[in-house]
Amino acid sequence: MTLAPETTTTLTVRLRPAATAATAAPGADDGWLAVCDLSVLIPGRGVAALLPDGRQAAVFMDRAGRVYAIDNRDPFSGAAVLSRGLTGSHRGRAFVASPLLKQRFDLASGLCLDDESVRVTTYEVQVE
Amino acid sequence: MSTTAPAGTGPRPTIVLVGHGMVGQRFLEALAERGLTATHRVVVLCEEPRPAYDRVQLTSYFSGRTPEELSMTDPAFLADHGIELHLGDPAESVDRTARQVTARSGLVVGYDTLVLATGSFPFVPPVPGKDAEGCFVYRTIEDLLAIEAYAKARATTGAVVGGGLLGLEAAGALQGLGLTTHIVEFAPRLMPVQVDEGGGAALLRTIEGMGLTVHTGTGTQEVVTGDDGAVTGMKLSDGSTVATDLVVFSAGVRPRDQLARDSGLTVGERGGISVDEQCRTVSDPRVFAIGECALASDGRVYGLVAPGYEMAETAAATIAADGMSPELSAEGMPPAVASGTASFTGADLSTKLKLLGVDVASFGDAHGAAADCLDVVYSDSRSGTYKKLVIGSGGELLGGILVGDAEAYGTLRAFTGSVPPIAPEQLVLPAGAGAPVQLGPSALPDEAIVCSCHNVTKGAIRGAVTEHSCTTVPEVKKCTKAGTGCGSCVKVLGQLVTAELEASGVEVDKGLCGCFAQTREELYEIVLALRVSSYRQLLDRYGREDARGGDGCEVCKPAVGSVIASLAPVIGAENHVLGGEQAALQDTNDHFLANLQKNGSYSIVPRIPGGEITPEKLIVIGEVARDFGLYTKITGGQRIDMFGARVEQLPLIWTRLVDAGFESGHAYGKSLRTVKSCVGQTWCRYGVQDSVRMAIDLELRYRGLRSPHKLKSAVSGCARECAEAQSKDFGVIATANGWNLYVGGNGGATPRHADLLAQDLSDAELVRLIDRFLMFYIRTADRLERTSTWLERIDGGLDHVRDVVVEDSLGICEELESLMAAHVDAYRDEWAETIKDPEKLSRFVSFVNAPDTPDPVVGFVPERDQIKPDLPLLAIGIRPLEGSAQR
Numbered sequence A: 001m002t003l004a005p006e007t008t009t010t011l012t013v014r015l016r017p018a019a020t021a022a023t024a025a026p027g028a029d030d031g032w033l034a035v036c037d038l039s040v041l042i043p044g045r046g047v048a049a050l051l052p053d054g055r056q057a058a059v060f061m062d063r064a065g066r067v068y069a070i071d072n073r074d075p076f077s078g079a080a081v082l083s084r085g086l087t088g089s090h091r092g093r094a095f096v097a098s099p100l101l102k103q104r105f106d107l108a109s110g111l112c113l114d115d116e117s118v119r120v121t122t123y124e125v126q127v128e
Numbered sequence B: 001m002s003t004t005a006p007a008g009t010g011p012r013p014t015i016v017l018v019g020h021g022m023v024g025q026r027f028l029e030a031l032a033e034r035g036l037t038a039t040h041r042v043v044v045l046c047e048e049p050r051p052a053y054d055r056v057q058l059t060s061y062f063s064g065r066t067p068e069e070l071s072m073t074d075p076a077f078l079a080d081h082g083i084e085l086h087l088g089d090p091a092e093s094v095d096r097t098a099r100q101v102t103a104r105s106g107l108v109v110g111y112d113t114l115v116l117a118t119g120s121f122p123f124v125p126p127v128p129g130k131d132a133e134g135c136f137v138y139r140t141i142e143d144l145l146a147i148e149a150y151a152k153a154r155a156t157t158g159a160v161v162g163g164g165l166l167g168l169e170a171a172g173a174l175q176g177l178g179l180t181t182h183i184v185e186f187a188p189r190l191m192p193v194q195v196d197e198g199g200g201a202a203l204l205r206t207i208e209g210m211g212l213t214v215h216t217g218t219g220t221q222e223v224v225t226g227d228d229g230a231v232t233g234m235k236l237s238d239g240s241t242v243a244t245d246l247v248v249f250s251a252g253v254r255p256r257d258q259l260a261r262d263s264g265l266t267v268g269e270r271g272g273i274s275v276d277e278q279c280r281t282v283s284d285p286r287v288f289a290i291g292e293c294a295l296a297s298d299g300r301v302y303g304l305v306a307p308g309y310e311m312a313e314t315a316a317a318t319i320a321a322d323g324m325s326p327e328l329s330a331e332g333m334p335p336a337v338a339s340g341t342a343s344f345t346g347a348d349l350s351t352k353l354k355l356l357g358v359d360v361a362s363f364g365d366a367h368g369a370a371a372d373c374l375d376v377v378y379s380d381s382r383s384g385t386y387k388k389l390v391i392g393s394g395g396e397l398l399g400g401i402l403v404g405d406a407e408a409y410g411t412l413r414a415f416t417g418s419v420p421p422i423a424p425e426q427l428v429l430p431a432g433a434g435a436p437v438q439l440g441p442s443a444l445p446d447e448a449i450v451c452s453c454h455n456v457t458k459g460a461i462r463g464a465v466t467e468h469s470c471t472t473v474p475e476v477k478k479c480t481k482a483g484t485g486c487g488s489c490v491k492v493l494g495q496l497v498t499a500e501l502e503a504s505g506v507e508v509d510k511g512l513c514g515c516f517a518q519t520r521e522e523l524y525e526i527v528l529a530l531r532v533s534s535y536r537q538l539l540d541r542y543g544r545e546d547a548r549g550g551d552g553c554e555v556c557k558p559a560v561g562s563v564i565a566s567l568a569p570v571i572g573a574e575n576h577v578l579g580g581e582q583a584a585l586q587d588t589n590d591h592f593l594a595n596l597q598k599n600g601s602y603s604i605v606p607r608i609p610g611g612e613i614t615p616e617k618l619i620v621i622g623e624v625a626r627d628f629g630l631y632t633k634i635t636g637g638q639r640i641d642m643f644g645a646r647v648e649q650l651p652l653i654w655t656r657l658v659d660a661g662f663e664s665g666h667a668y669g670k671s672l673r674t675v676k677s678c679v680g681q682t683w684c685r686y687g688v689q690d691s692v693r694m695a696i697d698l699e700l701r702y703r704g705l706r707s708p709h710k711l712k713s714a715v716s717g718c719a720r721e722c723a724e725a726q727s728k729d730f731g732v733i734a735t736a737n738g739w740n741l742y743v744g745g746n747g748g749a750t751p752r753h754a755d756l757l758a759q760d761l762s763d764a765e766l767v768r769l770i771d772r773f774l775m776f777y778i779r780t781a782d783r784l785e786r787t788s789t790w791l792e793r794i795d796g797g798l799d800h801v802r803d804v805v806v807e808d809s810l811g812i813c814e815e816l817e818s819l820m821a822a823h824v825d826a827y828r829d830e831w832a833e834t835i836k837d838p839e840k841l842s843r844f845v846s847f848v849n850a851p852d853t854p855d856p857v858v859g860f861v862p863e864r865d866q867i868k869p870d871l872p873l874l875a876i877g878i879r880p881l882e883g884s885a886q887r
């Protein structure tokens, strides 16, 4: 009697700095870092991930299941807390509000919605 | 001695005002409005040590209004208009020939126009002992300070001589100070001027029901003193005696006309400076008299502020007209053109008693003096209600008396002089008896006077909305002055403003945020009525069209999260803030059940109910803080805050705290923080109740209650108020008979003294009233609105809240109580539950991919033997804070 091979449905979230896409050779798999299982993410709530270079990323999932990652440091205070902010959507675009002084950051572009001169680093996300 | 410019020769003519009371201040404003402060030099001599304040609201000092809050004088107003104010320097003589006033300091001021606004003095009957230590009058802030100090230092009983409007106010104040209080009235009934016999009987029952002892139909014959010269009692004319430590005379007022008499101005037989319709003294065209010191052309002295204001306007208008005409002739005779511009010929005497728990009002022709008038009377001695309306032969409302229920006062007063649109008997019947008819202010004619303190008509109020674009009651108040006197018209004012806004189609988006068009209050009602237990459901069904299906925002998520948490037990929602979908709604503080600090670390505050803690528990806190290297500080709320914990340490720390019997202190939540207490009766020699026990009971009852904003409370064991209960959202002060409940206080950036909601409550009554108050607040407040702002914002203010929670005017008290009961039953400690639940614990990690690696940005350096955040660690590569858009 043979057993059917167990199918795994676990999806993994991987990140890499948004800038790497342009510099890496097409098709290369370099730079991607697995940070967690998708099942860990709760819509509307972020988690923090530690990157090899010592930086931190804040990873979020919205209600539609889209995953975003931006730098975890709040550029206004320096504290690594953006992953602990509340998320929301404005005209279909997802954002997070810093838990310290409440400035909002667009999750796709990293742009601060309350001060256009400020932008946080974004990360490319792959869910597989 | 200094002498200013000789009379009439300066470059600018001089107006001297003697007396800076309510009417004097109004006169200055009227001068400024007419531009006279620019063309004239204005000098004010003020006897009292402080500029004009709101004497009408004097008694509110005892319910927490400070002298500063009572002030009616904005320093900027005086400065902007170049008005010279001399405080504590009364005028002592007037030389009308030289046109000079000499003040006590020796200051001599020449005048072109002199205005006397010296008010009244309290009449003290000439009985032996009237000047003894412990005898007071009730007129100025200084009088009240003296009464308060004496009552606290050495009195347990007080007596008020005079049962009129002011006497009752004073008696209420003495009772509020914790004194056993007597009222002695010469007339056969209380408030003899305002109410008739029937009203007097109803009033007597109410006053006696409040625990005051009333002696009517008898006078004070002698004040009896002890060996030290201080008051010990009073002998009454009926032969009886009253033992008392303190006496307040409130037997009427007399115009302060001595200065006028001395300078040869004509005064009335029974006092008052005789003036004509322009408020010019009949003896000297350069001298005016206004307010309570004036004997008006109709032969009356008015002891109310509204007629005084009208006189102030009249005098200012007349002075302006004088100025436009050629100079006064050498003989000082005014040119004929001066008259006829404005005049004061008499005024209405409507009044309402501002006493807690007693509703008495009289307006218009209350005693039915007009020929052919008819009375409509409703009287119910069980409830102490008496209402009488006086109706003229043409069906017009002439006046009335309301005792026990003065709800309709504002509207009825405004209808005075016109034929009301519904039958008069329906106006006095209680709701529910016969056809309950609501006489709304919309039925009022435009010329009806809504605010009688400032003579503001309905038309003017509508104009403020339609022409001056006011959209809120405070704006309309500012624009028209309506509602800024005795306050009795504010309710009607609110209704008019709302009606007018609706009529002019002004759409004010009062929505909570970009996602919801409803206010927080409306969302609360939806969640409660339809048992909506999930944020997403609420957003998708009731959100704005373009927000449905979206992710919401940082404004509505915690607001709705809080509403759902407040109602969780009754709507069947998850009862833990980190449970289910609720977790994603909470602000970071709630999400980690701790307070986020500037470097990303957290602080921890275990609950210490009432501030009472055993040595063993203190030691545990010390050990935990030491073992985890936390910075410790005693908070203002009588507990201990431990700072510098990393996310991943929180469960470890709380495991130890929970083991030692601590619970979450909810310092992170918009919920009850602490109920502070003083040691009270158990230890303190002044204490009259066990304030610590009450504080603990209250803190344990309301712990964990999610609300629109944080809630703070305190309980003091006596009127010395060591726990500062009057700066709290709800504060309790012990009295000899129970507890006084104060609400709406606040410290912080916008301090507000709490208002007295009810007094002398038993333990059970107190708890029940707080239950109702808190639940009503949670139901109707906006997001992040403290009780202090809420109380000032909601229509009808404190009176409305009192009606709802004390009188149950909306019939919702049972529901409010059962909602609170459900909260109390369902309470569980959030931290104890969290440390038992692996799913919830899994969120307390620094990094998903490195759960035990501490956040490298969180570091500490030593300071004063403890730690503090290592700020340079944070500063690396960040932009300075200024220029940031804080929202």
Ligand SMILES: Cc1cc2nc3c(=O)[nH]c(=O)nc-3n(C[C@H](O)[C@H](O)[C@H](O)COP(=O)(O)OP(=O)(O)OC[C@H]3O[C@@H](n4cnc5c(N)ncnc54)[C@H](O)[C@@H]3O)c2cc1C
Pocket (backbone or CB within 6 Å): B018, B019, B020, B021, B022, B023, B024, B045, B046, B047, B048, B055, B056, B057, B058, B059, B089, B090, B091, B092, B117, B118, B119, B120, B138, B139, B140, B166, B169, B256, B259, B290, B291, B292, B293, B302, B303, B304, B305, B306, B308, B351, B352, B354, B486
């Ligand atoms: C407790 C209380 C409650 C009241 N409630 C109401 C109410 O509900 N409704 C209502 O309409 N009215 C009420 N009144 C009455 C109201 O306060 C007065 O009608 C109003 O204050 C009169 O204003 P006024 O400026 O004429 O006199 P005041 O406000 O008495 O001002 C006169 C000022 O002149 C000063 N003065 C006197 N002589 C001299 C001098 N020689 N030189 C310099 N200064 C001098 C006095 O010190 C005083 O400050 C109340 C009064 C009291 C005491």
Ligand code: SF4
Pocket (backbone or CB within 6 Å): B678, B679, B680, B681, B684, B685, B686, B687, B688, B691, B716, B717, B718, B719, B720, B721, B722, B723
């Ligand atoms: S408030 Fe409390 S501590 Fe202060 S005197 Fe009264 S009982 Fe004593």
Ligand code: FES
Pocket (backbone or CB within 6 Å): B450, B451, B452, B453, B454, B482, B483, B484, B485, B486, B487, B488, B489, B490
């Ligand atoms: S009637 Fe007194 S403030 Fe309006």
